[in-house]
Amino acid sequence: MAEYAIEMLNITKKFPGIIANDNITLQLKKGEIHALLGENGAGKSTLMSVLFGLYQPEEGEIHKNGKRVTINDPNDANALGIGMVHQHFKLVECFSVLDNIILGVETTKGGLLQKEEARKKVVALSEKYGLSVDPDAIVEDITVGMQQRTEILKMLYRDNDILIFDEPTAVLTPQEIQELLTIMKNLAAEGKSILFITHKLAEIMQVADRCSVLRKGKYIGTVSVKDTTPEKLSAMMVGRDVNFVVEKKPATPKEVVLDVRNMTVASKHHKNNAVNNVSLQVHRGEIVCIAGIDGNGQTEFVYGLSGLEPLKSGTITMNGADITHLPIRRRLTMGMSHIPEDRHKHGLVLDYSLEDNIVLQRYFEPQFTNPFGFLKRKEIRKYANRLIEQYDVRSGQGAVTKARSMSGGNQQKAIIAREIDKNPELLIAVQPTRGLDVGAIEYIHKQLVAQRDAGKGVLLVSLELDEVMNVSDRILVMYEGEIVGEFDPKKVTVEELGLYMAGSKRKEAVR
Amino acid sequence: MSTEQKKEGSLLKKCIRNNGFQTIIGSLLCIIIGLFIGYIVLLVINPQGAGKAITAILKNFLYYPSAAAAKKYFGTTLVKASALLMCSLSVLFAWKVGLFNIGAAGQYVIGAGACLYCGLKFGMPWYGCLFAAMIAAALVGAISGALKAYFNVNEVISCIMLNWIGLYVVNMLLSNVKEQTTPYTRPLSSVNKSALLPNIGLDKLFSKNEFVTIGLLLAVVAAIAIWILLEKTKFGYELKATGLNKNAAKYCGMREKTNIILTMMIAGGLAGLGAGIFYLTGIEQWMVQQTSVPAMGFNGIAAAFLGGSNPIGAIFSSYFIQHITSGGTYVDKTMYCSQISDLISAFIIYLCGFVFFFKVRLNRYLDKRDEKKGGAK
Numbered sequence: 001m002a003e004y005a006i007e008m009l010n011i012t013k014k015f016p017g018i019i020a021n022d023n024i025t026l027q028l029k030k031g032e033i034h035a036l037l038g039e040n041g042a043g044k045s046t047l048m049s050v051l052f053g054l055y056q057p058e059e060g061e062i063h064k065n066g067k068r069v070t071i072n073d074p075n076d077a078n079a080l081g082i083g084m085v086h087q088h089f090k091l092v093e094c095f096s097v098l099d100n101i102i103l104g105v106e107t108t109k110g111g112l113l114q115k116e117e118a119r120k121k122v123v124a125l126s127e128k129y130g131l132s133v134d135p136d137a138i139v140e141d142i143t144v145g146m147q148q149r150t151e152i153l154k155m156l157y158r159d160n161d162i163l164i165f166d167e168p169t170a171v172l173t174p175q176e177i178q179e180l181l182t183i184m185k186n187l188a189a190e191g192k193s194i195l196f197i198t199h200k201l202a203e204i205m206q207v208a209d210r211c212s213v214l215r216k217g218k219y220i221g222t223v224s225v226k227d228t229t230p231e232k233l234s235a236m237m238v239g240r241d242v243n244f245v246v247e248k249k250p251a252t253p254k255e256v257v258l259d260v261r262n263m264t265v266a267s268k269h270h271k272n273n274a275v276n277n278v279s280l281q282v283h284r285g286e287i288v289c290i291a292g293i294d295g296n297g298q299t300e301f302v303y304g305l306s307g308l309e310p311l312k313s314g315t316i317t318m319n320g321a322d323i324t325h326l327p328i329r330r331r332l333t334m335g336m337s338h339i340p341e342d343r344h345k346h347g348l349v350l351d352y353s354l355e356d357n358i359v360l361q362r363y364f365e366p367q368f369t370n371p372f373g374f375l376k377r378k379e380i381r382k383y384a385n386r387l388i389e390q391y392d393v394r395s396g397q398g399a400v401t402k403a404r405s406m407s408g409g410n411q412q413k414a415i416i417a418r419e420i421d422k423n424p425e426l427l428i429a430v431q432p433t434r435g436l437d438v439g440a441i442e443y444i445h446k447q448l449v450a451q452r453d454a455g456k457g458v459l460l461v462s463l464e465l466d467e468v469m470n471v472s473d474r475i476l477v478m479y480e481g482e483i484v485g486e487f488d489p490k491k492v493t494v495e496e497l498g499l500y501m502a503g504s505k506r507k508e509a510v511r
Numbered sequence: 512m513s514t515e516q517k518k519e520g521s522l523l524k525k526c527i528r529n530n531g532f533q534t535i536i537g538s539l540l541c542i543i544i545g546l547f548i549g550y551i552v553l554l555v556i557n558p559q560g561a562g563k564a565i566t567a568i569l570k571n572f573l574y575y576p577s578a579a580a581a582k583k584y585f586g587t588t589l590v591k592a593s594a595l596l597m598c599s600l601s602v603l604f605a606w607k608v609g610l611f612n613i614g615a616a617g618q619y620v621i622g623a624g625a626c627l628y629c630g631l632k633f634g635m636p637w638y639g640c641l642f643a644a645m646i647a648a649a650l651v652g653a654i655s656g657a658l659k660a661y662f663n664v665n666e667v668i669s670c671i672m673l674n675w676i677g678l679y680v681v682n683m684l685l686s687n688v689k690e691q692t693t694p695y696t697r698p699l700s701s702v703n704k705s706a707l708l709p710n711i712g713l714d715k716l717f718s719k720n721e722f723v724t725i726g727l728l729l730a731v732v733a734a735i736a737i738w739i740l741l742e743k744t745k746f747g748y749e750l751k752a753t754g755l756n757k758n759a760a761k762y763c764g765m766r767e768k769t770n771i772i773l774t775m776m777i778a779g780g781l782a783g784l785g786a787g788i789f790y791l792t793g794i795e796q797w798m799v800q801q802t803s804v805p806a807m808g809f810n811g812i813a814a815a816f817l818g819g820s821n822p823i824g825a826i827f828s829s830y831f832i833q834h835i836t837s838g839g840t841y842v843d844k845t846m847y848c849s850q851i852s853d854l855i856s857a858f859i860i861y862l863c864g865f866v867f868f869f870k871v872r873l874n875r876y877l878d879k880r881d882e883k884k885g886g887a888k
């Protein structure tokens with residue numbers, strides 16, 4: 001028996017203007033969890049898509065159990081037992097969980113679907129691996145966590161034994177991450193081989209056996225996880241030492257830039273309010289962080305602030321002006337910037353070029369539109385190129401690259417460049433580092449601090465406790481739509497915060 | 512490979528990868544296949560006349576041996592094609608914003624009703640009539656737009672219903688200005704000459720075909736204007752962003768509801784203008800007992816897609832579709848029924864989806880070939 005379940009030998013894959021994979025060799029042992037690490041745009045997703053048959057490499061071969069195989073499309077991959085959970089899920093939104101799982105491999109009798117058998121198998125699998133899903137729920141109504149479990153069940157249902165996870169943890173809550181890591185360990189213990197892409201070094205340290213590192217499309221090396229440290233890994237990945245601690249001077253809060261009073265926002269999912277009577281202030285020169293477990297009203301609170309959702313009651317004052325009922329455009333031109341939580345839903349027009357996305361918030365300014373309503377294409381190009389350079393947004397063809405073809409992390413960087421360069425008074429950043437590599441995270445954190453030091457108010461919404469503790473000057477914990485505590489990051493422990501986030505403790509009357 | 516050859520190769524490759532180029536090839540292919548299928552159907556119906564019939568359809572006005580007559584009927588085809596072009600602009604404009612304006616047909620009907628009524632009843636001059644056609648049709652478009660924006664009513668459904676509402680309203684309205692003895696509206700040329708579009712000498716170019724008017728120029732100008740609007744202006748940037756990602760448009764403060772309504776208004780206005788530049792030439796009178804919505808608006812859908820949903824492409828596709836539709840009238844009626852040309856254009860229209868398919872296939876083939884060659888980009 002061959003030692004390796006999968007070998008990808010000397011793989012090269014090119015896209016217009018860029019070599020996404022340059023002579024990469026990756027060997028996956030049977031029953032191991034193999035992490036794949038690399039900066040944004042290093043070519044991780046591309047390499048996995050090659051293995052899954054979505055792209056054809058120009059050079060190189062793939063071996064399974066020592067025998068050469070050709071994978072022309074995902075069906076071939078499936079036949080070889082290779083399954084993939086994509087970075088951005090690929091589920092049919094209006095189908096039920098069960099329908100999504102069996103899609104493509106339905107059992108039929110006389111042309112009719114035999115769902116009962118399938119349902120039994122799905123239920124059995126979900127019990128066995130602790131992947132709790134509701135088979136009859138419609139995908140668009142369920143949480144990302146459950147969508148992910150659906151994707152995993154999809155692979156298991158097809159009896160795949162090579163499992164590819166492309167950044168599965170980027171969208172999960174810490175609890176869900178722990179659950180997922182346990183599930184992965186169980187799967188590996190059963191003899192399944194797992195390829196695991198993540199930017200979070202702690203996760204690699206926790207579950208992976210070995211880790212391969214890519215940098216700018218090139219293969220750097222493979223290390224055994226028990227012989228390495230997060231620092232060594234990140235140095236291997238970005239080619240320099242990364243500073244995990246954010247360096248910043250103590251904050252010097254000045255006048256109030258954002259004043260929210262008694263904000264209440266209705267919920268779309270239940271009859272209680274998603275945001276209930278929340279009051280808070282953000283001063284110039286401070287970073288205020290809203291911490292909390294996903295789904296406790298942070299999203300709706302930001303929607304209320306930015307005008308994406310109407311308020312049920314309450315007022316919002318920015319820079320002394322009442323903006324409660326102003327349209328979105330007015331809020332934005334009055335100095336609000338908003339890095340949205342969902343980059344594909346709100347942040348980008350995926351079929352627009354990078355440059356068109358970069359001016360999404362400013363295209364109407366005289367700088368980019370002449371008095372007759374014509375776009376100044378040259379100016380737009382110049383501006384986009386400056387931001388691409390300054391924020392190191394990597395893509396195949398620069399300003400004219402379609403946003404859709406960019407790597408997830410670089411899409412995020414483009415949004416951040418756009419929002420920060422608008423020179424806002426108030427920067428609302430929701431999960432700004434989701435899906436970014438450690439180097440980029442370091443850079444973004446520095447930018448947030450720089451905005452603060454330039455006298456801007458920064459409101460950060462984050463699910464990552466590390467980020468919360470590291471970057472913020474003041475922490476507000478949100479639980480079930482209410483602010484349940486206010487903390488100084490220097491005087492509180494992660495454990496203490498956790499208790500508030502889980503709702504087991506709360507302070508009364510915080511302001 | 513010498514550098515010379517390489518250069519040539521890459522130029523060709525660039526061409527073949529070009530989106531517009533692929534659309535043109537795809538459109539031409541589906542025309543050819545459509546004609547071929549049509550030919551087979553003709554063969555099945557009556558093998559003797561098939562060759563002749565298909566030539567007649569393709570020849571259209573060239574059927575006439577005299578150059579003067581051919582020119583004259585060329586003019587007539589152009590007049591009809593210009594109305595078709597307006598309808599196809601209406602469809603493709605909405606399409607770019609993510610809306611399917613199947614209501615172009617109804618908007619066209621409303622436009623016809625408005626301009627004829629204004630011309631016949633109120634004696635308004637041509638520009639007043641044109642304006643009325645545009646406004647009335649734009650308002651009908653706005654109804655679909657508003658239903659979509661505020662109540663999320665699918666525009667296809669509201670458009671189809673409005674098509675029928677429009678038809679019967681116009682039939683009722685125009686019954687007031689019809690001839691006593693026939694179901695047709697009274698000719699503008701006898702009631703109100705000022706409502707006829709000016710010829711500005713164009714008729715002379717087409718053997719005194721008095722129906723050739725500034726309408727032709729208006730349609731071409733409209734196509735160019737729509738292209739500029741979509742590709743070069745801030746407004747077009749907003750509209751396309753709304754069509755591609757409604758949520759992102761809202762997020763960055765575009766008024767996505769207003770944009771949807773505006774889009775449908777403009778689309779409606781275009782179709783209405785199309786009716787105006789057709790009926791105000793006096794080429795046809797409205798038959799107030801019609802029980803089906805005129806095909807012009809529906810053919811506009813075909814022309815829009817055959818033209819690769821590009822306003823400039825639509826100029827050519829509209830002409831082509833009108834050319835074969837008109838050509839159908841020259842088919843030998845003893846062997847085939849006159850709808851045969853509709854049938855053939857229906858095949859071509861049906862194959863329009865093929866343009867997309869063709870592009871996907873071609874790109875996949877090119878990718879594969881590049882990969883085999885070791886990916887010389």
Ligand SMILES: Nc1ncnc2c1ncn2[C@@H]1O[C@H](COP(=O)(O)OP(=O)(O)OP(=O)(O)O)[C@@H](O)[C@H]1O
Pocket residue numbers: 015016018020038039040041042043044045046047087394395396405406407408409410435
């Ligand atoms: N379909 C495509 N067409 C053109 N270029 C592409 C395409 N897919 C990826 N690329 C380019 O290839 C490079 C590698 O992208 P890839 O998605 O593999 O990165 P990644 O390592 O997964 O990054 P991230 O951590 O940000 O997800 C990027 O520069 C990207 O712009």
Ligand SMILES: [Mg+2]
Pocket residue numbers: 044045046087166407408
């Ligand atoms: Mg990726």
